[in-house]
Amino acid sequence: MSFNRLDQLRKLNESFDICIIGGGATGAGVALDATLRGYKVLLIEKGDFASQTSSKSTKLVHGGVRYLEQAVRNLDWHQFKMVYKALHERKTLLQNAPHLAHPLGLLTPCYTRWERWYYRIGMWLYDKISGSTNLKSSRGLSKKEIQTEFPSIESHHLRGGVLYYDGQLNDARYALAILKEAERLGACVLNYARLDSFELGPKSLKIKKVLFTDLRSEASYTIPVKAVVNATGPFTDSVRVLANPRLKPRMKVSRGAHIVLPTEFWQGDTALLIPKTDDGRVIFVIPWRGSVLVGTTDDPDTLSENPVILEAEKEYLITYFNRYSAKKASLTDISATFVGQRPLLQVQLDSAMNTDTKSLVRDHEVEVDGRSKLVSIMGGKWTTYRVMASDTLDVLEKEVLHVSASPCLTKDHSLIPLASVELPLGVAEDIVAHLEELYGPAAGEVYAFGSERLLPSEPYLSGELIYLKQHEMAETWDDVLARRWGVSLRDEVLAEKLRATKKEAFAS
Numbered sequence: 001m002s003f004n005r006l007d008q009l010r011k012l013n014e015s016f017d018i019c020i021i022g023g024g025a026t027g028a029g030v031a032l033d034a035t036l037r038g039y040k041v042l043l044i045e046k047g048d049f050a051s052q053t054s055s056k057s058t059k060l061v062h063g064g065v066r067y068l069e070q071a072v073r074n075l076d077w078h079q080f081k082m083v084y085k086a087l088h089e090r091k092t093l094l095q096n097a098p099h100l101a102h103p104l105g106l107l108t109p110c111y112t113r114w115e116r117w118y119y120r121i122g123m124w125l126y127d128k129i130s131g132s133t134n135l136k137s138s139r140g141l142s143k144k145e146i147q148t149e150f151p152s153i154e155s156h157h158l159r160g161g162v163l164y165y166d167g168q169l170n171d172a173r174y175a176l177a178i179l180k181e182a183e184r185l186g187a188c189v190l191n192y193a194r195l196d197s198f199e200l201g202p203k204s205l206k207i208k209k210v211l212f213t214d215l216r217s218e219a220s221y222t223i224p225v226k227a228v229v230n231a232t233g234p235f236t237d238s239v240r241v242l243a244n245p246r247l248k249p250r251m252k253v254s255r256g257a258h259i260v261l262p263t264e265f266w267q268g269d270t271a272l273l274i275p276k277t278d279d280g281r282v283i284f285v286i287p288w289r290g291s292v293l294v295g296t297t298d299d300p301d302t303l304s305e306n307p308v309i310l311e312a313e314k315e316y317l318i319t320y321f322n323r324y325s326a327k328k329a330s331l332t333d334i335s336a337t338f339v340g341q342r343p344l345l346q347v348q349l350d351s352a353m354n355t356d357t358k359s360l361v362r363d364h365e366v367e368v369d370g371r372s373k374l375v376s377i378m379g380g381k382w383t384t385y386r387v388m389a390s391d392t393l394d395v396l397e398k399e400v401l402h403v404s405a406s407p408c409l410t411k412d413h414s415l416i417p418l419a420s421v422e423l424p425l426g427v428a429e430d431i432v433a434h435l436e437e438l439y440g441p442a443a444g445e446v447y448a449f450g451s452e453r454l455l456p457s458e459p460y461l462s463g464e465l466i467y468l469k470q471h472e473m474a475e476t477w478d479d480v481l482a483r484r485w486g487v488s489l490r491d492e493v494l495a496e497k498l499r500a501t502k503k504e505a506f507a508s
């Protein structure tokens with residue numbers, strides 16, 4: 001069996017222990033953890049894998065400098081523990097898939113002597129909390145050092161800065177790597193499969209079967225399962241009420257917009273953390289796969305499958321970019337935009353309805369509905385997907401399957417694909433870099449599908465399209481451009497040119 005839709009559809013004849021709804025970071029993590037614990041797993045995702053929040057993040061593997069500041073200022077032990085947990089996950093995430101995640105230096109500019117001390121101590125604390133899992137020690141920098149080492153930053157009025165380290169990941173491909181590994185170990189993993197309803201037991205009202213539609217063929221399926229995990233991120237409440245209409249909403253959605261600029265606007269491989277905007281946010285300027293990512297915002301929003309950036313958000317982000325960048329950009333320089341919706345958890349059910357989303361804690365919670373036994377994993381962030389999965393399965397084993405907890409085996413579980421074919425000698429450098437960045441050791445296998453370039457000056461290959469269809473379950477051009485390659489999130493014009501080369505290869 002391979003990571004191919006037809007193979008997955010054939011597996012639907014098997015019996016399953018756990019059905020996971022949602023194929024973003026959270027669902028993927030639960031699928032791998034459950035498979036490694038020995039369960040027969042079915043995962044269904046209504047769109048493409050990671051097509052919602054999990055491919056529209058700021059792509060940081062981080063504890064959250066801002067959350068640490070909030071924890072210290074408010075003496076909030078809960079928030080502090082959350083930062084601790086995320087900081088300790090960073091290294092694991094980077095180690096398990098080094099082809100998809102790596103350390104990233106971030107510079108915090110300081111404009112007063114007080115700020116230099118404040119951020120130096122803050123970053124020192126950030127390092128200390130990471131302990132042995134710290135990626136690299138932070139250091140203070142003088143104005144002169146910044147001007148020499150980081151010429152992209154606007155140095156007027158600058159007093160110095162602090163350089164610290166977090167991680168950066170290819171979020172969509174990371175989710176895919178987790179799902180591919182779960183599938184290789186026996187899980188059945190299906191995209192374009194939408195949960196429609198549950199069949200409940202006549203007396204207990206416990207979930208007995210999941211009913212879903214394969215959106216590619218419109219075929220309906222009814223599959224008996226022992227337990228169901230709801231890992232639908234911002235959509236969590238819509239699945240909770242399918243299991244038990246009496247459940248009150250728990251999720252609050254917050255939108256985060258990003259703009260992308262060409263690389264000439266921010267040279268080098270160090271990011272910038274703008275620690276405080278006039279309205280109390282943090283904004284990052286991040287070198288990202290040959291482009292510059294600027295984001296993000298944090299505003300209450302209504303749930304949507306395809307949130308689109310507002311003109312005001314573009315202007316807001318460009319204004320802040322220009323305040324801190326030596327090279328100024330205008331709205332017409334923006335090469336792409338994307339908006340994600342954060343699945344934030346309301347701690348208090350009623351009063352938090354009006355809460356400002358910036359102050360909502362990014363922690364997670366596992367809920368078991370006492371009646372249907374639906375297990376919902378809510379909140380959290382990309383960085384902690386593995387811990388979220390482990391917590392979910394511990395609760396599920398105890399409260400739904402009533403078995404003693406089996407060990408979580410994901411911590412040291414590598415997501416590096418096994419290399420079966422070497423890249424031949426003499427392949428153009430840009431193609432090697434492109435294939436290794438996306439597929440790691442599987443680059444040679446992908447190249448074997450065909451070496452013809454789709455566009456003369458770009459490394460994207462026609463053979464990749466066959467590989468992506470047959471071995472990565474890409475069904476549409478958007479699956480390829482937005483998530484398998486990530487190109488439409490960086491350069492919309494290039495994405496359209498690539499689509500035009502072989503329109504017929506995929507549905508649009």
Ligand SMILES: Cc1cc2nc3c(=O)[nH]c(=O)nc-3n(C[C@H](O)[C@H](O)[C@H](O)COP(=O)(O)OP(=O)(O)OC[C@H]3O[C@@H](n4cnc5c(N)ncnc54)[C@H](O)[C@@H]3O)c2cc1C
Binds near residue numbers: 053059255
């Ligand atoms: C703007 C922004 C920036 C962020 N930046 C970072 C960051 O830098 N670092 C970090 O650690 N975290 C970050 N996060 C948080 C992180 O991205 C999210 O916590 C994480 O991606 C959520 O993953 P998820 O799987 O829970 O949700 P999702 O990725 O949204 O996945 C849920 C899936 O469920 C599917 N689904 C819904 N209903 C059904 C149904 N009926 N049947 C089948 N499938 C269904 C959806 O299609 C969706 O794909 C950011 C979030 C946002 C919005």
